[in-house]
Structure formats: C-alpha cells, structure tokens
Amino acid sequence: MTDVEYRAVSPGEEFYRTYTAAQVESVVAALSERAEFPYELTYLGGGSRLWHAGETPSNSDNTPVLGDMDTILTRYAGALLALAPAPLPVRIIDLGPGTTRPVRGLLRHLLDQSRLEGYRAIDISAELLELSRQNLSAEFPELADGFDLRCGDFTGPDLAQVLALADDSHRDGPGPARFVVLAGGTLYNFADPGRVLRHVGEAMREGDVLLLTLRIDTGVDRPPFMDRVSVGPYKPQQLAGMDLLGIDRSCYVPEIGYDRERSEVFVRVRFAEPVAVEVTVDGRPRTVRFAAGDTVVVWRYLYVDRSVVVDQLARNGFAVELFEHGESGQVVLVAATPAGRTGAA
Structure with missing residues (x-):
C-alpha cells in the first residue's frame, strides 16, 4: 500500500494578522469538523477589500x-x-x-x-x-x-x-x-x-x-445549479479564506450547487490533489488533511x-x-x- 503524499501548505503572516487566536481556532474547528471555512471571517483582511467593488x-x-x-x-x-x-x-x-x-x-x-x-x-x-x-x-x-x-x-x-x-x-x-x-x-x-x-x-x-x-425559493426561475453541481460561478471573496490559508488555487476546483437535504445553495472547493493545511493555534501546530476529491464549503445560503x-x-x-x-x-x-x-x- 502506497502512502499518500500530501502537499503541505501553511498560512502566511497575513492570516495571523487578520485573525485573533480565537478566530484561528474557529477556522481550524470548522475545517476539521464540518469541512467549511467560516464565511463571516472572509469579511476581514483582504476579503473585505473585495467588498469595495x-x-x-x-x-x-x-x-x-x-x-x-x-x-x-x-x-x-x-x-x-x-x-x-x-x-x-x-x-x-x-x-x-x-x-x-x-x-x-x-x-x-x-x-x-x-x-x-x-x-x-x-x-x-x-x-x-x-x-x-x-x-x-x-x-x-x-x-x-x-x-x-x-x-x-x-x-x-x-x-x-x-x-x-x-x-x-x-x-x-x-x-x-x-x-x-x-x-x-x-x-x-x-x-x-x-x-x-x-x-x-x-x-x-x-x-x-x-x-x-x-x-x-418561489418555485420559478430556479438557477441551473439547483439541478446539478457545476464549476463556478463564484465571487472572489468566497475564496479569500483559501487564499489566506496559503492554498494555491491550482490545488482545487470551485463548484456551485444545491444541497437538497439542507435546502442550501453552496459554493465549495473540490481538491484536485491531497493537501495538508498546517496551522499554529496558541503556539501549537495543528494539521487538517484533505484527500483528492474532498470538498470544503466556502459559502452557503439557505434557499x-x-x-x-x-x-x-x-x-x-x-x-x-x-x-x-x-x-x-x-x-x-x-x-x-x-x-x-x-x-x-
């Protein structure tokens, strides 16, 4: 059995300047427990600048x-x-x-x-x-x-x-x-x-x-992603969290779709290769791993x-x-x- 080789990535200084220790902990918990980057945290730092547009x-x-x-x-x-x-x-x-x-x-x-x-x-x-x-x-x-x-x-x-x-x-x-x-x-x-x-x-x-x-949801004029998951479209700020984590955009493909069980529209990224995200929380290293094909939700909307x-x-x-x-x-x-x-x- 061949060991999986993960691409190791880690956040840069901007990530730790942008988020408090508690917010860093929230990011790690969301990634680990529900495979999601908290969208509300993309309004900080570089993500906020995109809102000026x-x-x-x-x-x-x-x-x-x-x-x-x-x-x-x-x-x-x-x-x-x-x-x-x-x-x-x-x-x-x-x-x-x-x-x-x-x-x-x-x-x-x-x-x-x-x-x-x-x-x-x-x-x-x-x-x-x-x-x-x-x-x-x-x-x-x-x-x-x-x-x-x-x-x-x-x-x-x-x-x-x-x-x-x-x-x-x-x-x-x-x-x-x-x-x-x-x-x-x-x-x-x-x-x-x-x-x-x-x-x-x-x-x-x-x-x-x-x-x-x-x-x-009025039952009419439903977007096409209600029926199938497709590549894009997405807003630049929806990927701000991935950027801050140091994950190169070549590592994943953004997808948009509809989760019928949760009645939610989502934007997520699907990893094209194994990635290990190494984050320091209160001075302790933490690693969250994603295999090729795993997804992380970067935006959600109850529909x-x-x-x-x-x-x-x-x-x-x-x-x-x-x-x-x-x-x-x-x-x-x-x-x-x-x-x-x-x-x-």
Missing part, C-alpha cells in the same frame, strides 16, 4: 435580485414605520452593515418623517465598518459623526452592548422604537441560522422589530420558501408582522417581533 452595480443576470436586496427596505419604509408606535422616534440597529446600501433609503425616509433617533451598527470587520462609515458620511454628511459603528461579533456576547436595555438618554420617558436589521440575506449565510435567530431574539426587548431581507421562513421564525421565538416581496418576487422583507423564548433548533 460591491458599490458598483452588477451587470450579471442576478441584477434584479441584487437590486431588490438594496431597495426593498426603502420600498416598504412607510409600512415599517407603521410598526413603530407614534410618535416615538426610531433607532436602527444594523447587524453586519456591509456597504450600508440596503439601509440608507430607510434612514432617509425616517429622516424625512422626523422619526430617526439614531443609527448603530456592529460588524466583525473593522475594514467593512470603515467602508460603512465612508458611505454614510457621503450620504448623510450632517449626521454621520453621530452614528455609532462598533467592531464586534453580533453572534456572540458583543451584541448585548449594542442592544443594551438601559438608555441613559431616555431616563425620563420611553426609549425609541428599535428596528434590528439583518439585511442582504446575512442570516442565511450562517451554518445555523436558528441559533443566530435565538441569540438575537434573546437580546431584543419587547417592542423591538427584527427586519430581515432574504432571497427565497427555502415562504412557509419555511415563517415556520423557522416561529420556532425560534418570533411572530411575523410583515412579509412583502420585492419587484423581482424572489427577495422578501420580513418584519418580526419577539413572541417568547423557545428552545427550537
């Missing part, structure tokens, strides 16, 4: 869907404002703001109605927060200095700082109504969206409204219909107040309020 509208076949993701909050801004008790002002809490394109129209509408109390955002990427800051400054030059942008992980304890119940500026009266925004399909990029929903719901208070923008979205929210402690479609019909805006705490998955 996102400010330029795409000319791809996906343009109507991308346009809806950017405009659906604005399209239904009046209906959303009706969910906030008058005359209370509204504070926007933006979880993972990215370029801020999806939320800017809603901010403008609230300003025009004299209902905007403030804007807070939290993102794991300091680089993307700087892009957010630049875009908000260009759109709202008179207000941007008062916007509160914080670097942190909203899927962990950092969220409590942003959704703190106490608000010293409103000690003598009711605080503002709060819209907690997860735009651009961010929720469905996570390996466990239910856990994220429960975490956010537990940090919200009564009267808060969760706003989700999602692409859903489900309306009934599944509503059921998932209900099982994780939310009641749907508003469910509206964008112009393309494939993008939806969902407004939901905390309806109790459940232990659902």
Whole structure:
C-alpha cells in the first residue's frame, strides 16, 4: 500500500494578522469538523477589500435580485414605520452593515418623517465598518459623526452592548422604537441560522422589530445549479479564506450547487490533489488533511420558501408582522417581533 503524499501548505503572516487566536481556532474547528471555512471571517483582511467593488452595480443576470436586496427596505419604509408606535422616534440597529446600501433609503425616509433617533451598527470587520462609515458620511454628511459603528461579533456576547436595555438618554420617558436589521440575506449565510435567530431574539426587548431581507425559493426561475453541481460561478471573496490559508488555487476546483437535504445553495472547493493545511493555534501546530476529491464549503445560503421562513421564525421565538416581496418576487422583507423564548433548533 502506497502512502499518500500530501502537499503541505501553511498560512502566511497575513492570516495571523487578520485573525485573533480565537478566530484561528474557529477556522481550524470548522475545517476539521464540518469541512467549511467560516464565511463571516472572509469579511476581514483582504476579503473585505473585495467588498469595495460591491458599490458598483452588477451587470450579471442576478441584477434584479441584487437590486431588490438594496431597495426593498426603502420600498416598504412607510409600512415599517407603521410598526413603530407614534410618535416615538426610531433607532436602527444594523447587524453586519456591509456597504450600508440596503439601509440608507430607510434612514432617509425616517429622516424625512422626523422619526430617526439614531443609527448603530456592529460588524466583525473593522475594514467593512470603515467602508460603512465612508458611505454614510457621503450620504448623510450632517449626521454621520453621530452614528455609532462598533467592531464586534453580533453572534456572540458583543451584541448585548449594542442592544443594551438601559438608555441613559431616555431616563425620563420611553426609549425609541428599535428596528434590528439583518439585511442582504446575512442570516442565511450562517451554518445555523436558528441559533443566530435565538441569540438575537434573546437580546431584543419587547417592542423591538427584527427586519430581515432574504432571497427565497418561489418555485420559478430556479438557477441551473439547483439541478446539478457545476464549476463556478463564484465571487472572489468566497475564496479569500483559501487564499489566506496559503492554498494555491491550482490545488482545487470551485463548484456551485444545491444541497437538497439542507435546502442550501453552496459554493465549495473540490481538491484536485491531497493537501495538508498546517496551522499554529496558541503556539501549537495543528494539521487538517484533505484527500483528492474532498470538498470544503466556502459559502452557503439557505434557499427555502415562504412557509419555511415563517415556520423557522416561529420556532425560534418570533411572530411575523410583515412579509412583502420585492419587484423581482424572489427577495422578501420580513418584519418580526419577539413572541417568547423557545428552545427550537
């Protein structure tokens, strides 16, 4: 029996500059336990720079869907404002703001109605927060200095700082109504969206409204990768994690497809040769090996219909107040309020 010869690769200095020790541990755990590079970590370092190109509208076949993701909050801004008790002002809490394109129209509408109390955002990427800051400054030059942008992980304890119940500026009266925004399909990029929903719901208070923008499966105009796995297409930032790990792109082939068991669209890389990734975690070497033909998921998106979205929210402690479609019909805006705490998955 011939021993398999692995190509040994290891991350360079940029990998360890980009990620904290805890994040490096998360990368190794995800690679080892579920053959995945955590997509949220591709927003840091070099991956974040690729998002600057996102400010330029795409000319791809996906343009109507991308346009809806950017405009659906604005399209239904009046209906959303009706969910906030008058005359209370509204504070926007933006979880993972990215370029801020999806939320800017809603901010403008609230300003025009004299209902905007403030804007807070939290993102794991300091680089993307700087892009957010630049875009908000260009759109709202008179207000941007008062916007509160914080670097942190909203899927962990950092969220409590942003959704703190106490608000010293409103000690003598009711605080503002709060819209907690997860735009651009961010929720469905996570390996466990239910856990994220429960975490956010537990940090919200009564009267808060969760706003989700999602692409859903309408049963029509399904992409060809719903029927077969194919080579590409993919976005450059989806391979940023592989690049940071030091894995040359000649070692694998990117694939896109649909996992029917998980109801997920995925982008993954399939190794063309055996690769051993050697990473240092807290001063200790760790090696994760992949044989030829093994795959690593670099992006995922839960692709489900309306009934599944509503059921998932209900099982994780939310009641749907508003469910509206964008112009393309494939993008939806969902407004939901905390309806109790459940232990659902």
